[in-house]
Amino acid sequence: MYRLRKWGPAILLISPSLLAIGVFVYGFLGWNLTVSLSDWRGLRPSYNYVGFENYTRLASDGRFTNSVGNVIVFTIVFVGGALLVGFLLAYLLERRIRGEGFFRAIYLFPMAISLIAVAIIWRWLMSNATGAQQTGLNRLFSSVGLDFLVNDWFKADQPFAVMAVAIAAGWALSGYIMALFLAGMRGVSDDLREAARVDGASEARVFWHIVRPMLLAVLMSAVVILVHISFKTFDLIFAMDAESRLIEMPAIYMWFTTFDSFNFNRGAAIATLLMVGVAVVIVPYIWYSMRAERRQ
Amino acid sequence: MSARVDVPRDLRIRSRWGPHVTTLRYLALFALVCLFLIPVYVLVVTALKDPSQVSPRQMWQLPDALSLDTFRTVWPKLETGFRNSLVMAVPASIISSVLGAANGFVLSKWRFPGADIVFPLILFGMFIPYQSILIPLRQVLSDAGLTNLTGLALVHIIYGLPITTLIFRSYFASISDELIDASQVDGAGMLRTFAYVAVPIALPAFAVSIIWQFTQAWNDFLFGIVVVTRATHWPVTVALNNTAGSQVVPYHEAMAAAALASIPTLLVYILMGRFFMRGLMAGALKG
Amino acid sequence: MEPVGIRLQGVTKRFKGHVLAVDNVNLEIEPGEFMVLVGPSGCGKSTLLRVIAGLEEVSGGRVYLGDEDVTTKLPQHRDVAMVFQSYALYPRMSVRRNMGFGLRMRRTEKTERDRRVDEVAHILGLERLLDRRPGALSGGQRQRVAMGRAIVREPKVFLLDEPLSNLDAKLRVTMRAQLSLLHQRLGITTVYVTHDQVEAMTLGQRVAVLRDGVLQQVDTPTNLFRHPVNLFVAAFIGSPSMNFVQGRVANGSVNFADVTIPLPAGSALAGSDRQVVVGIRPTGFTTATGDGMPTMKAVPDVVEDLGDERYIHFDVDAPRVDTEATRAAVDAKSAEDILLLPEDRARFTVRLPVDTPVTAGQPVTLAVSPERLHFFDPESGATL
Numbered sequence: 001m002y003r004l005r006k007w008g009p010a011i012l013l014i015s016p017s018l019l020a021i022g023v024f025v026y027g028f029l030g031w032n033l034t035v036s037l038s039d040w041r042g043l044r045p046s047y048n049y050v051g052f053e054n055y056t057r058l059a060s061d062g063r064f065t066n067s068v069g070n071v072i073v074f075t076i077v078f079v080g081g082a083l084l085v086g087f088l089l090a091y092l093l094e095r096r097i098r099g100e101g102f103f104r105a106i107y108l109f110p111m112a113i114s115l116i117a118v119a120i121i122w123r124w125l126m127s128n129a130t131g132a133q134q135t136g137l138n139r140l141f142s143s144v145g146l147d148f149l150v151n152d153w154f155k156a157d158q159p160f161a162v163m164a165v166a167i168a169a170g171w172a173l174s175g176y177i178m179a180l181f182l183a184g185m186r187g188v189s190d191d192l193r194e195a196a197r198v199d200g201a202s203e204a205r206v207f208w209h210i211v212r213p214m215l216l217a218v219l220m221s222a223v224v225i226l227v228h229i230s231f232k233t234f235d236l237i238f239a240m241d242a243e244s245r246l247i248e249m250p251a252i253y254m255w256f257t258t259f260d261s262f263n264f265n266r267g268a269a270i271a272t273l274l275m276v277g278v279a280v281v282i283v284p285y286i287w288y289s290m291r292a293e294r295r296q
Numbered sequence: 297m298s299a300r301v302d303v304p305r306d307l308r309i310r311s312r313w314g315p316h317v318t319t320l321r322y323l324a325l326f327a328l329v330c331l332f333l334i335p336v337y338v339l340v341v342t343a344l345k346d347p348s349q350v351s352p353r354q355m356w357q358l359p360d361a362l363s364l365d366t367f368r369t370v371w372p373k374l375e376t377g378f379r380n381s382l383v384m385a386v387p388a389s390i391i392s393s394v395l396g397a398a399n400g401f402v403l404s405k406w407r408f409p410g411a412d413i414v415f416p417l418i419l420f421g422m423f424i425p426y427q428s429i430l431i432p433l434r435q436v437l438s439d440a441g442l443t444n445l446t447g448l449a450l451v452h453i454i455y456g457l458p459i460t461t462l463i464f465r466s467y468f469a470s471i472s473d474e475l476i477d478a479s480q481v482d483g484a485g486m487l488r489t490f491a492y493v494a495v496p497i498a499l500p501a502f503a504v505s506i507i508w509q510f511t512q513a514w515n516d517f518l519f520g521i522v523v524v525t526r527a528t529h530w531p532v533t534v535a536l537n538n539t540a541g542s543q544v545v546p547y548h549e550a551m552a553a554a555a556l557a558s559i560p561t562l563l564v565y566i567l568m569g570r571f572f573m574r575g576l577m578a579g580a581l582k583g
Numbered sequence: 584m585e586p587v588g589i590r591l592q593g594v595t596k597r598f599k600g601h602v603l604a605v606d607n608v609n610l611e612i613e614p615g616e617f618m619v620l621v622g623p624s625g626c627g628k629s630t631l632l633r634v635i636a637g638l639e640e641v642s643g644g645r646v647y648l649g650d651e652d653v654t655t656k657l658p659q660h661r662d663v664a665m666v667f668q669s670y671a672l673y674p675r676m677s678v679r680r681n682m683g684f685g686l687r688m689r690r691t692e693k694t695e696r697d698r699r700v701d702e703v704a705h706i707l708g709l710e711r712l713l714d715r716r717p718g719a720l721s722g723g724q725r726q727r728v729a730m731g732r733a734i735v736r737e738p739k740v741f742l743l744d745e746p747l748s749n750l751d752a753k754l755r756v757t758m759r760a761q762l763s764l765l766h767q768r769l770g771i772t773t774v775y776v777t778h779d780q781v782e783a784m785t786l787g788q789r790v791a792v793l794r795d796g797v798l799q800q801v802d803t804p805t806n807l808f809r810h811p812v813n814l815f816v817a818a819f820i821g822s823p824s825m826n827f828v829q830g831r832v833a834n835g836s837v838n839f840a841d842v843t844i845p846l847p848a849g850s851a852l853a854g855s856d857r858q859v860v861v862g863i864r865p866t867g868f869t870t871a872t873g874d875g876m877p878t879m880k881a882v883p884d885v886v887e888d889l890g891d892e893r894y895i896h897f898d899v900d901a902p903r904v905d906t907e908a909t910r911a912a913v914d915a916k917s918a919e920d921i922l923l924l925p926e927d928r929a930r931f932t933v934r935l936p937v938d939t940p941v942t943a944g945q946p947v948t949l950a951v952s953p954e955r956l957h958f959f960d961p962e963s964g965a966t967l
Contacts, residue, residue: 001655002640007408009486014402017395017461018414020454025421028429035431045435092325097318105569106329111576112565114515116533117554120540121335124547135352135547143356171335176576183577232425235517239537254427259522268431275428282423286416294412477638478671480658481742482732483688492684496675 029275036268043262054269063245063253064270066158071249073159075230077166078173082226083219085170086177093178094185104182108175115172119239122168126153154240154247161246169236173229177222184218185211224285228278250274343367343552350548366552370539374556376528377535381514382560384445384531388452389509393502395453396460400501401494403461404468405476406486415465422458430522443525451523452513459512460505463578467501468494500571507568508575511561532557586615586772587649587739589635594644596630596796604630606796607644614649617766617773619787621780623819623914627796628776632742635774637661648739659688664733665742668749670725672717678704678728679713685736703735706765723754734769741773747782759785778914780820784808792816794911814860814964817957818912823865823894827904828929829961830861837861837956840900840929842879847953852967859967860904860959865894865934867955871948881931882946893937895947899929908964 036054040046058064089107093100110118127136128151134142141149153164196206234251241247250270258267342350346363402408403415437447475497479489517533524530530538536557540550565572589612596605605627612618620628633639635646637658645654653661664685672681679700680687686696704710707727717725726746733741747755747762763786766773777783783790784804792799792807792815800812811817817825830839833856837844846852852859871878883895933949941947958967 002657005655005657006640007406010402010406010408013398013486013490014414017399017418017457021418021421021457024429024433024454025424026417028432029424031432032428032430089328092321092328095321097321103325103329105566106332108569108573108576109562109565110332112511112561112572113554113558114517114533114536114561116515116517116537117558118335120536120550120554121339124550125335125338129352133352135355139352140356171332179573179576228423228425232427234427235533238517251425251427254430258431264431267427271425271427271430274425278423278425282420286419286423290412290416472669472671474667474669474671475673477633477636477658478665478667479673479684480638481636481663481665482685482736483659484684485657485659488688493673496673 032268032275033272035264036272038265038268040264040268041262041266045264050265054265055273058266058269058273063248064250066245067248067250067253070158070162070247071231071233073162074166074169074233074249075227077163078169078230079223079226081166081170082173082177083222085174086222087181089174089178090181090185093182104175104179107178110172111176115235116239118168118172119236122171123154123240126164126168128152128155155244156246158246161244165236165240165247168240169230169233172236173226177226180218180222180225181215184215187214220285224281227281231274231278339551339555342548343555345548347546347548350546355547366548367556370549370552371556373539374532374535374553377530377532378557380445380529381532384449384452385510385513388449388456388513389506391449392453392456392460392509393505395457396462396505397464397495397498397502398490399457399461400464400466400468401490401498402486404465405471405473405494415461418458418461420458421455422462426455426518430518434522437523438525443523444529445524448519448523448529448531449513451519452509452516455519456509456512459575459578460509463505463508463575464498464501466578467498471497503568503571504574504578507564507571508578511564511572511575514561586770588612588614588616589740589772589774590647591631591635592645592647594631594634594646595642596627596634596639597642604796605634608793608796608798610791610798610801612772612774615770615772617763617775617786617788619775619777619783619790620793621777621783621787621790621819622793622799623911624778625795626793628778628793629744630796631793632665632744632774632776635740636663636665636742662736662738663740663742664736664738666729666733666744666746668745670717670729670746670749672725672728672732674717677714677716678709678720678731681717681728682732682735685732699735699737700731703731706734707731722750723758726750726758730765734765738771741771743773743775745777746775748777748779755782762786781822784820792819794819810966811957812966813908814862814906814959814966815908815912817862817959817966818909821864823932823934824912825862825864825957826929826931826933827860827862827909828899828901828931829904830859830901832857832859832958837958840879842877842899844877844879844951844956845953847956850953852958858961860961860964862957862959863931863951863955865932868933868935868949868951870935870939871950874950876950876952878948878950880946881933881949883941883943886941886943888937891937893935893939893941895933895935895941897931897933899931901929903927903929906961906964 034047037049037051038046039048039050089103093103125136127134127138129135129138137153138150141147151160154161156164196210197203232251233249234255237247237249237252238255242252251274254267254270254274257263257270338355341358342355343366344362344364345354345359345366346361347365347369349360399418403411433451437443437451440447442450471494475493476489479493484492514531515533516531517537520531520534524534536553539545540553589610591608591610594605594608594610595603597603608627608631610618620631622628630639634641637653637656637660641654645652647653648661648663673684676684679697682700682703683696686699691699700713701710704713707730709724709727709731712720712724712728717728720728726749729746747758750758759782775783775786777786784807787804789801789803790807791801794815800807800816802810807816807820811820814827818827828839830837832838832846832852835846835853837846837852837859839861869876881895881897881899883897885896887894887896935941939947959965960967
C-alpha cells in the first residue's frame with residue numbers, strides 16, 4: 001500500500017513520455033523493420049512478407065555499396081580530423097589564458113548554425129569552377145601562388161570527394177570535440193597535477209602520466225558521438241550536392257529511394273542497417289555509462 | 297587554480313620555456329581563429345556587398361560599399377519559413393523542456409523500481425538515426441492529418457524528450473535528496489514537490505534545455521522535409537535549401553539567405569552561450 | 584494540542600542487498616517525552632527516525648503515532664516535522680516562505696500562516712531575517728530557520744536528525760541549552776538522533792542506545808551511566824570512556840595486574856571463580872587517604888590539565904580489553920584504528936581534582952570503591 005501510494009503518482013507523471021517514446025521510437029523501429037521485410041513499392045502500403053530479399057538485393061546494389069564505401073571513408077576522415085583538431089584546440093586552451101572565452105566562442109559557433117547553412121557556405125568555398133569562373137578556395141590558392149592545392153573538392157574522384165565533405169563537417173564539429181576534451185582535462189584534479197609537479201615531474205610528464213589516462217574516457221565518448229553523427233549525416237550532403245553519387249551515403253540514398261522512387265521496402269532496409277550500425281556503437285556506450293554512474 | 301594574471305610580472309614563477317610557449321600558443325590560437333573564420337568572412341563580406349560587385353573574381357575582396365540589397369532580395373523568399381520555424385520551435389522547445397523536467401525529476405529523485413531500466417531506454421531514442429523511423433512517421437502523421445507545423449512541433453517534442461530528460465535528470469541528481477524528504481514531511485506529495493520545490497530550483501536547467509531544443513528544432517532539416525507536405529508550412533531550413541540550394545543561384549543570395557536563416561540561433565548562442573555549452577555537454581554522458 | 588506517544592513494534596528495516604539496518608526494535612516513547620537515539624555511525628538510528636517520519640518503508644513491524652497505526656502512511660499524511668542535518672531549506676524561498684511551506688501545503692489561511700510564522704520567528708530571533716533567502720544566512724541562522732519550519736507546523740512529533748552536527752563546538756553547546764528550553768516550553772514529543780553521547784546525555788529525558796540495528800538499552804541518562812546493561816553501552820556512554828581490564832574473580836575479590844579489590848557487599852559474583860572484564864569509570868577513583876579503601880599504585884606517564892579538571896593516564900600490567908564491543912563504541916573498524924602504541928597493556932584514564940599533587944613519572948596511590956566496579960562477561964559482554 002505504501003509503495004503504491006509512493007510510486008503511483010510518479011509513474012503516472014512519466015507515463016505519457018514513456019508511451020510516446022515506446023510508440024515513436026521502439027514501435028516505429030519495429031514497424032520499419034516490418035516494412036524492410038515486405039514488398040511495399042509504390043504509394044500504397046503493402047506488407048507481404050518477403051524475408052530478407054530486400055537486404056540481399058542491397059548487397060548486390062552497386063549504388064548501395066558505393067554509399068557504404070563513402071560513409072566509411074567519411075567516418076574515418078571526419079572522426080579522425082575532428083578529434084585531432086578538437087584535441088589541438090583543447091590543448092592550446094587548456095592553460096587558463098586571457099581571452100579564453102573569446103577563442104572558445106569562435107571555435108564553437110558552427111554548432112549553432114544549421115548544417116544546411118554550413119553546406120551552402122562550403123559549397124561555394126569548394127567550388128571547382130575554372131577559368132574566369134574560378135572562385136572559392138581555389139581562387140584564393142591561385143591568387144597566393146598555391147596552385148598545387150587547387151582541386152575539384154567534392155566533385156573530385158572518390159574517395160577525395162568524400163574527404164572534402166568531411167572537411168566541412170569537421171569544421172562544424174571540431175569545436176564540440178574541443179569542448180569535450182577541455183571538460184575532461186579540466187576535470188582532472190588540479191591536486192593530482194600539483195602533487196606530480198612538486199615531485200619533480202616536468203610538464204610533459206605530468207600530461208603523459210596523469211592527464212592522458214583520464215582523456216581516454218573523453219576520447220571514447222567523442223568517438224561514439226562522432227561515429228553516430230557520421231552515420232546520420234544527411235543535411236550536409238543534401239544541401240551540398242544532393243544528386244551526386246560521388247558523395248552519396250546510405251542516409252541520402254534511403255531518402256531518394258523511399259520518397260523519390262517510392263521503394264519503401266528498400267528504404268526501410270537501408271534504414272534498418274543504419275540503425276544496426278549505430279546501435280553497435282551506442283548500446284555498449286549507454287550500458288557502460290549507466291554502470292559507471294551506478295558505481296558512483 | 298589561480299590565474300596567472302593576478303601575480304605581478306616580476307614575481308611570477310617562471311617555467312623553463314616560459315614566455316616563448318605562451319607566445320607560440322597565442323600565435324597558434326589566432327592562426328586557427330583565422331582558419332575557422334574564413335567561411336564567416338566569405339559569408340559576411342559577400343552578403344554585404346553591392347550586387348554589382350559580386351563576381352567570382354572579387355570573391356575574397358572586401359566590399360567597396362556596404363549594401364543591404366541582397367538581404368532585401370532574399371528575405372521575401374525566407375519570410376514564411378522564418379515565421380513557420382519561430383511558431384514551431386518556440387512552443388516545441390518549451391513543452392519538451394517541461395516534460396523533460398517532469399521525467400528527469402521522477403527518474404532521479406523518485407526512483408521507482410525500474411527507473412534505472414527506463415532511463416537508458418529513453419536515452420536510446422536520442423541516438424537513433426531518424427531514417428529508421430521516417431517511413432512509419434510519415435504514415436502516421438499523414439493518416440492523422442498532422443503533416444503541418446503542429447505535427448512538426450509534435451515530432452520535435454517527442455524526439456527531444458530523451459535529451460531534455462537527460463539534462464534534467466543530471467541536474468536534479470545534483471540537488472540534495474534531503475530537500476525532497478523535507479518537502480514530503482512538510483506535507484507535499486510528488487506533484488506539489490515537483491511544482492513548488494523542484495521547478496524553482498531547476499531554472500538554470502530550463503534555460504539550458506529550452507535553448508538547446510530551440511537550436512535543434514530551428515536547425516533541423518530532415519523532419520522539415522518529411523513531415524511537412526505543403527510549401528507554405530516549410531520551416532526556414534527547407535526554405536533556405538530551396539532558395540540557396542540550387543547550383544544556379546547567385547552566390548551572394550545564397551550567402552545572404554544562409555546568414556538570415558542563422559541569425560536567431562546565432563543570437564541565442566552569443567547572448568546565452570553558457571547555457572548552450574551546458575546543453576552541448578549534456579549529450580556526452582559520463583564514462 | 585495534546586502530545587502523542589510513539590510506539591515502534593517489532594520494527595525491522597532491510598535494505599537492498601540484505602543489509603539489516605534496523606533489527607526488531609521495540610520502543611515506546613511517552614507523550615511529550617524527549618527521547619534521544621544514540622549510537623555509532625551505521626547503528627540504524629537515522630533509519631529508525633526516517634521510519635517514524637515515513638520516509639522509509641518498514642520491512643516488518645508496525646509504527647503507531649498515538650493510537651493511530653501509521654505504518655503504511657506516507658510522510659505527508661503523518662503530521663510529523665523533521666529537522667535535517669543539512670537543514671534542507673528550500674533555496675529559492677525566503678525564510679518566511681520556508682517556514683510557512685508546511686502550513687501552505689495543509690491549506691492554512693494566509694493570515695493564520697503569517698501569524699504563526701511571525702510568532703515562531705520571534706521566539707527564535709529570526710524577525711529580521713524573514714525576507715532573506717537561505718543562501719544569505721549563516722550556519723547558525725539556517726539551523727534556527729530549520730527549527731522554525733518544524734515548530735510552526737505544531738506537529739504531533741518533532742524529529743531531529745543530528746541538527747547540531749554542522750555547527751561549531753561553542754555554538755553547539757549554546758543551541759543544546761536552547762533546545763532543552765524549547766522542549767520545555769512546547770511540550771511536543773521529540774525524537775532526537777545523534778552520534779555524540781554527550782549530547783544524548785544532556786538532552787535526553789531517556790536515551791535509546793543502538794548498535795548494528797539492535798536496541799541495547801533504553802533508560803534515563805543516569806541509569807545508563809550507572810547501570811549499563813552490557814560492555815558496549817558501558818564503553819559508549821561516558822566521556823572519557825570507562826576503563827577496562829581483564830581480571831579474575833576468586834575468593835570474593837577481583838584480581839587484575841597486581842591489584843586485588845574485594846567484591847562489593849551482596850555482589851552476584853560472590854561465590855564465583857571466573858574470568859571477567861572489569862570496568863571502572865575515570866571518575867571512580869580518588870587519591871588514597873588511608874581510610875581502608877582498596878588501593879592501587881599507578882605511575883602516570885601523561886598528565887592533562889584542563890583548568891578545572893585533571894586527567895592522568897597510565898598503563899596497567901594486564902592485557903588490554905579489545906573486543907568488537909569496545910571497538911564499535913569508538914566507531915573503530917579494526918584494532919588498527921585505535922592502536923597508536925603497540926603494547927598489549929590496558930591503559931587507564933583517571934580524573935582527579937585539579938589540585939592533586941601528581942607529576943608524570945611519579946607514582947601515586949589511588950583508592951577505588953568496590954561499589955564503583957562494573958563486571959562483564961568476557962564472551963557475551965553482558966553485565967554480571
